[in-house]
Amino acid sequence: MTDKRVQFDAETWAAVDLLCKDRMMTFQELADEAFRDILKKYNRPASLKEALRKSAGVSADVVPLTKARTIKRAKKARL
Secondary structure (H helix, E strand, O other), rough: OOOOOOOOOOOHHHHHHHHHHHHOHHHHHOOOOOOHHHHHOOOOOOOOOHHHHHHHHHHHHOEEEEEEHHHHHHHHHOO
């Protein structure tokens, strides 16, 4: 994990610190949640798995093996 520094003015830090205490979260947990929400808002993947699914497009839906075989058999039966 990469460490980064963030600076807040005193008033903002007081509000963030109070929120951490109210939610019983560490600053890191609160920051992780906030950045995940920002990425979601701008339609950006937050994890490698999400990025791979997004790059694959619609075909990234997970199809169970048994269902895939059933679909193939149904398609063959139609032909």
